[in-house]
Amino acid sequence: MASGTALIYDEEMTTHKLLWSDPVCGIEVPERLSSSYDQLKRYHLVERCVHVPAREGSKEEILLVHSSEHLEVAKSTQTMNEEELKKVSGNYDAFFFHPNTYRCARLAVGATLELVDAVMSGKVRNGMALVRPPGHHSQRNAANGFCLFNNVAIAAEYAKLKYGLQRILIVDWDVHHGQGTQYIFEEDPSVLYFSWHRYEHQEFWPSLKESDYDAVGLGKGRGFNINLPWNKVGMGNSDYLAAFFHVLLPMAFEFDPELVIVSSGYDSGIGDPEGQMNATPEVFAHLTHFVMQLANGKLCVILEGGYHLKSLSESVCMTVKTLLGDPVPQITGEMAPCLSAVESIQNVRAAHKRYWKWLMYEDTSFLQNLSTKSHLLKKANPNPSIEHESKITNKDEAVKVERFLELHMKNILFPVPPIKTATTDSKGSVHLLPVPVHFVKEMDKTEIKALVSGFYADIVKEDKNLLSLGSMLAILDKILKKEACNGIAESPTCSVSVAVALRHSVRFGFQRVLCIFVGDMEIIPNTEDGKILMIHICEKEQSGKTRSKHYISLNWKEDAEGNDFFSAVLGFILPVAYSYQPNLTVIAVGPNRSLGINGISLLFSLLQGLAESRIFAVIEDTEINVMQSVAKALVGASAPHFGVYVPPTQEKVNKIKILRDQFQQEWRMLQCSVKDGISRN
Numbered sequence: 316m317a318s319g320t321a322l323i324y325d326e327e328m329t330t331h332k333l334l335w336s337d338p339v340c341g342i343e344v345p346e347r348l349s350s351s352y353d354q355l356k357r358y359h360l361v362e363r364c365v366h367v368p369a370r371e372g373s374k375e376e377i378l379l380v381h382s383s384e385h386l387e388v389a390k391s392t393q394t395m396n397e398e399e400l401k402k403v404s405g406n407y408d409a410f411f412f413h414p415n416t417y418r419c420a421r422l423a424v425g426a427t428l429e430l431v432d433a434v435m436s437g438k439v440r441n442g443m444a445l446v447r448p449p450g451h452h453s454q455r456n457a458a459n460g461f462c463l464f465n466n467v468a469i470a471a472e473y474a475k476l477k478y479g480l481q482r483i484l485i486v487d488w489d490v491h492h493g494q495g496t497q498y499i500f501e502e503d504p505s506v507l508y509f510s511w512h513r514y515e516h517q518e519f520w521p522s523l524k525e526s527d528y529d530a531v532g533l534g535k536g537r538g539f540n541i542n543l544p545w546n547k548v549g550m551g552n553s554d555y556l557a558a559f560f561h562v563l564l565p566m567a568f569e570f571d572p573e574l575v576i577v578s579s580g581y582d583s584g585i586g587d588p589e590g591q592m593n594a595t596p597e598v599f600a601h602l603t604h605f606v607m608q609l610a611n612g613k614l615c616v617i618l619e620g621g622y623h624l625k626s627l628s629e630s631v632c633m634t635v636k637t638l639l640g641d642p643v644p645q646i647t648g649e650m651a652p653c654l655s656a657v658e659s660i661q662n663v664r665a666a667h668k669r670y671w672k673w674l675m676y677e678d679t680s681f682l683q684n685l686s687t688k689s690h691l692l693k694k695a696n697p698n699p700s701i702e703h704e705s706k707i708t709n710k711d712e713a714v715k716v717e718r719f720l721e722l723h724m725k726n727i728l729f730p731v732p733p734i735k736t737a738t739t740d741s742k743g744s745v746h747l748l749p750v751p752v753h754f755v756k757e758m759d760k761t762e763i764k765a766l767v768s769g770f771y772a773d774i775v776k777e778d779k780n781l782l783s784l785g786s787m788l789a790i791l792d793k794i795l796k797k798e799a800c801n802g803i804a805e806s807p808t809c810s811v812s813v814a815v816a817l818r819h820s821v822r823f824g825f826q827r828v829l830c831i832f833v834g835d836m837e838i839i840p841n842t843e844d845g846k847i848l849m850i851h852i853c854e855k856e857q858s859g860k861t862r863s864k865h866y867i868s869l870n871w872k873e874d875a876e877g878n879d880f881f882s883a884v885l886g887f888i889l890p891v892a893y894s895y896q897p898n899l900t901v902i903a904v905g906p907n908r909s910l911g912i913n914g915i916s917l918l919f920s921l922l923q924g925l926a927e928s929r930i931f932a933v934i935e936d937t938e939i940n941v942m943q944s945v946a947k948a949l950v951g952a953s954a955p956h957f958g959v960y961v962p963p964t965q966e967k968v969n970k971i972k973i974l975r976d977q978f979q980q981e982w983r984m985l986q987c988s989v990k991d992g993i994s995r996n
């Protein structure tokens with residue numbers, strides 16, 4: 316697979332600026348681009364990317380989406396004076412022309428297409444284009460919402476035409492609805508468009524009926540337009556992640572795109588005057604990490620909105636850092652979606668039930684008839700003086716957020732461990748690994764004995780076990796000391812090794828260790844103090860072992876036809892894991908595993924978003940093939956391969972539902988419907 320991350324930035328796109336005063340358009344400033352780029356330089360991210368020059372998009376390319384009338388109007392503004400510019404601008408909802416706007420908009424289109432070419436040709440794995448003006452509000456025949464040409468829509472049409480792509484996913488995490496993009500692909504089943512947006516029951520701009528969850532696409536495109544309206548401001552990290560787990564990601568894996576394009580607006584981040592949301596920059600690392608798992612990693616991220624300069628530039632940096640493959644920072648704070656978010660998630664799932672196989676067996680009978688959805692439109696602010704006051708507070712607020720972020724980034728960023736993947740070479744089988752791993756020195760017997768003294772005493776009597784424990788602990792130590800990001804150990808007795816590893820990690824000082832154990836487990840670690848959360852995946856119901864908040868048994872036998880484990884990972888394992896917020900993840904593959912290699916790779920890839928990407932893999936030593944795919948997933952050098960998507964059976968859907976009902980009070984990221992009167996924050 317291709318490696319490397321492209322970054323496209325051209326200073327000329329900062330010449331497009333507002334020449335008169337206008338409170339609506341005044342926020343779309345050139346500094347949005349330059350301050351993002353400066354911050355990328357400060358984090359030394361620019362030098363790690365492949366620089367790809369921008370170019371002008373050609374007329375033919377622009378005409379893939381826009382009318383020639385629209386193109387001509389735009390072109391004609393190049394020679395206009397201020398008065399004339401103001402007049403044409405007035406023909407549109409929230410747009411301004413500058414004499415160089417046309418040139419910048421063509422550069423924005425061309426930059427986006429260059430990125431598509433770089434990714435599709437395999438020159439790079441993924442990349443980001445920093446462009447102005449943005450694109451997603453722009454329509455066939457109209458500029459709108461700071462957008463002149465729809466960069467992302469043109470890119471999708473271009474990729475279809477030039478590379479013959481049949482499935483493209485557009486993820487629009489900008490806080491506004493990209494209604495322009497929706498209109499362009501409404502009837503097109505080859506482009507799956509997902510957008511979440513501030514909506515407030517149609518109160519928020521652009522205040523369209525068709526931004527609601529029941530706009531699912533038209534004609535052949537039915538089911539390929541996904542709107543997730545936020546009906547309250549203040550949505551945060553947990554709401555966004557819940558939307559990914561319970562809506563976007565299952566759709567996306569079922570859709571199986573060949574290319575992912577992100578309409579990457581950061582006005583959905585904290586401090587933004589437009590969005591009024593609460594998500595912190597690191598959430599964009601997680602969102603990026605998730606979409607990187609699709610389409611063989613082929614991912615183009617295109618800037619859209621984002622108007623709080625500090626929030627914007629930090630979020631851009633988190634995105635690029637993640638594209639480069641750096642470990643993902645931990646999300647802090649309570650992990651639970653709010654009631655309003657859960658309602659929206661529930662509604663969009665219900666609206667799409669008939670179009671998506673993974674939703675087929677979801678029970679939505681309790682829902683009110685969709686056509687009777689209530690439109691409780693709020694009255695406009697009757698007191699304009701309050702509005703004025705709130706503007707003053709907004710400025711204070713912006714400064715407050717700036718200070719908060721300055722400190723916050725210092726807290727969440729951490730040095731990247733010098734070693735990516737550590738292992739030992741006890742039996743020589745690691746030489747068969749297809750990717751570069753780092754070999755660490757094994758411990759000697761006295762060292763090991765000291766470490767496991769008085770613990771599993773009879774186990775350490777056997778020399779063979781002692782040696783394997785020694786090599787396992789040597790790798791684990793590298794991870795605990797943050798010298799390695801992740802590691803792989805092979806063991807003749809997986810569950811013994813895991814028990815020792817968990818105990819050792821907790822003693823070392825790790826407060827929350829998540830363990831996913833696949834296969835038969837002979838020793839059940841004590842999970843009572845909450846410092847370990849065990850999810851045990853096995854074929855048969857475990858009798859006699861009590862289920863508790865910290866010991867969860869998931870009986871899952873992977874489908875023989877393909878990978879149906881997606882629904883368990885997205886619908887259960889990830890939500891539980893993100894609710895717990897571990898600082899170390901241990902994934903073990905023991906004897907008699909009930910998952911195939913594809914299912915196991917999926918676990919490893921998706922769980923890398925947790926615990927600053929610290930994962931310790933313990934694999935039963937007979938499983939050379941598993942070792943190889945796990946090594947691939949952990950090193951991150953090659954594309955994740957999860958096998959053919961198979962939707963879950965009725966029985967499996969029920970299984971997840973039962974688990975969800977049982978645990979959603981405690982692991983609240985599981986919540987995706989409000990019918991059970993769940994407790995609320």
Ligand code: X5A
Binds near residue numbers: 460621
């Ligand atoms: C790209 C973008 C927002 C337009 C807001 C107009 N546009 N009120 O974020």
Ligand code: ZN
Binds near residue numbers: 490491580620621
């Ligand atoms: Zn926006």
